[in-house]
Amino acid sequence: MPIPAPNLYPAFNIIRLSHVVFGVTDLAKSRHFYVDTLGLQVTDEDDSRIYLRAMEERGHHCIVLEKSDSATVKSLSLKVFDEGELDKAHDWFKEHGHPVEWVERPYQGRTLRTTDCFDVPIELYFKMDRLSPIHQQYALYKGVKPLRIDHFNLFSPDVDKSVDFYNQLGFRVTEYTEDEESGKLWAAWTHRKGGVHDMAFTNGQGPRLHHTAFWVPTPLNIIDLCDLMATTGYVSNIERGPGRHGISNAFFLYILDPDGHRIEIYCSDYQTVDPDLEAIKWDLKDPQRQTLWGAPAPRSWFEHGSLFEGLEPVESQLKATPIVAP
Structure with missing residues (x-):
């Protein structure tokens, strides 16, 4: 589709x-x-x-x-x-x-x-x-130095349906992954603010929230956070990365909060303001779409998500298999 x-x-x-x-x-x-x-x-x-x-x-x-x-x-x-x-x-x-x-x-x-x-x-x-600006109060900066919330990524049982709905709200597709056999979308990245995405949708049992992402200044901030988490009792909360996505070109790290809500720490995607910007298509079997470099995603990254209050997720219609770390 x-x-x-x-x-x-x-x-x-x-x-x-x-x-x-x-x-x-x-x-x-x-x-x-x-x-x-x-x-x-x-x-x-x-x-x-x-x-x-x-x-x-x-x-x-x-x-x-x-x-x-x-x-x-x-x-x-x-x-x-x-x-x-x-x-x-x-x-x-x-x-x-x-x-x-x-x-x-x-x-x-x-x-x-x-x-x-x-x-x-x-x-x-x-x-x-x-509130008053604090971006130049450098004494307040700590941890990964999060600058702003960047996007949500949701598990959807039908990515085509999600994309069609949010397109009606004006969310424009920047990149997408298609299953060649079925012609259905495996995942899509859509935006309003002029970055790669405000809302992304990934095929899976849903609806569930896959992650919430925060933008940080540089990849070095992500490395610093890994050092901090590894020495303050949070090493097991580091789920995936650091690495670089093919889709979005972002440098990333995925971590889990104490309740299992997934947070992505994220930087260095690109501008998408032009109204005639063509969406980039990726093949589901291309290993560099999800990881340009770095370790492949663990199985938990495809299966674990946060439930929306009061909603029971349903199985996805598309049964294609992504690339999972051994």
Whole structure:
């Protein structure tokens, strides 16, 4: 199935991904991981939630850690261009049969809660409390020196369906992997903000969240994090990498938080602003698509993901086999 033609004039204007709400079972352990090890900044916290931002971000939060009985993903959030776009989004989702609800969220203005084509909980907003810049407060930099949240990657039971849905929202495909035998998509990378992706979709039991990614200044920051994690009790939390992806050209490291939520540390992809930028196609059997260099991905990377709260994943339709480390 060919990728859809880019939808350059969607019904409403999403500008980028914004934040994720993780259900975590131990706030103290999660705080140590995200703050003391990765280097995210606490913007507020109480006995039930911790709000975090990265060093370049002016919005109040990019991750919310919420005390929960089980490790789940409670929502993925997207920022729209202005207040009027929220009303357009409300009407579009309602017209297309998706549940819509205006919800109250701390530190945010009007927030629309809805779902995507696989019932993934999506929240859209325009206004979030703005904080003073800290990107030049170098005494605050620690851990991997995370600059900003970069993207989400989701396991999808039908990548073609996911790509078609998000294309309706204006997400443009930058790169994709196709199974030559079936002609179906194995994976696709789609964006709004002009990088390789805001939302990516990987074939697998889903919907589940594969990972949330953070952009860092250089590959050396990733090496520093490996040294730090290896000597502070987190060596077993390093799942894959460091290495370089063929797709996106990014330098990467995949790690797991104390609850198993996967985080990618990421840098050096490329600009995709041009509206007529051609998507790059990769063959599923090409070993350099997922790893330009570095060790192949372990089996866990293809099988483990975070559950969305209240959703039961289903098996994927495409049964092609990726390249797995022995």
